[in-house]
């Protein structure tokens with residue numbers, strides 16, 4: 387038995403999902419003639435109460451497209467220093483859009499309205515880049531699955547309106563946030579100009595993301611997606627997986643969250659652990675006591691067939707997901723407790 391806690395992207399499609407994929411009716415989506423893609427896009431735009439939606443092969447491409455929509459070369463976007471768009475999209479912000487990032491040291495990847503306000507460049511001061519976009523991430527990835535307080539998002543929206551800035555949400559794991567907060571999808575749809583959503587994280591699809599926004603933005607996004615090479619043909623086989631996940635697999639995220647809390651509890655009580663970042667959803671980030679070597683720790687768990695990763699700077703990460711069974715979970719909890727004796 388190998389237990390993979392490296393990411394929630396390691397899942398394989400469930401039997402029901404595979405069946406839905408096989409039964410999908412498909413067409414050429416580049417000509418907008420794939421019924422399954424059209425259905426998924428309609429479902430997601432309805433869910434968020436937004437005008438339009440577009441299916442993408444990856445969350446990275448959906449974010450990169452959104453950034454391109456909201457900026458001109460030379461502009462600057464504002465994000466947390468942990469942001470995925472800054473750290474993990476291969477420098478696409480500058481490669482694709484020619485923009486720079488103004489980084490904010492937030493709290494577990496979350497930034498505040500006052501922090502945003504304090505880093506907006508004066509619009510008439512042509513020596514500095516023009517600030518045109520704010521990118522938030524909910525839940526935060528590198529920040530350990532932290533969830534925004536919706537009031538803070540509202541306050542950020544106000545600052546954006548006052549300063550004529552667009553507001554994009556990297557909602558790769560927004561599904562996780564929605565399970566643990568009172569707000570619903572329409573609340574998010576009302577606030578953001580664009581939202582990117584991953585289907586291939588906690589929801590368990592093999593591939594796929596969706597960008598939602600206004601008709602005008604999504605119309606422009608079709609061209610940008612094509613330029614980036616993201617126009618796919620019979621993509622309905624993949625979109626059908628997305629529709630299935632949205633219908634039948636969203637609630638399962640709560641199980642991932644419970645398991646993550648239980649891992650947090652055990653780690654907090656372990657003598658080899660220095661600190662566990664507060665766990666809100668399915669990501670657990672922790673550090674070891676100074677005299678413990680993290681690579682040796684990872685190696686010891688690997689010998690026990692438990693896989694996790696280092697985020698560097700002494701931080702370790704585990705992510706729970708739908709293929710992490712209760713049996714595996716019991717085994718991991720027991721193993722972590724046993725590690726007290728021999729780490």
Ligand SMILES: *Cc1c(COP(=O)(O)O)cnc(C)c1O
Pocket residue numbers: 444445446447449470471523525526527556558559584586587595
């Ligand atoms: C996974 C992820 C993405 C998109 O990643 P892809 O691997 O390109 O699908 C974007 N933002 C965040 C926060 C993520 O965790």
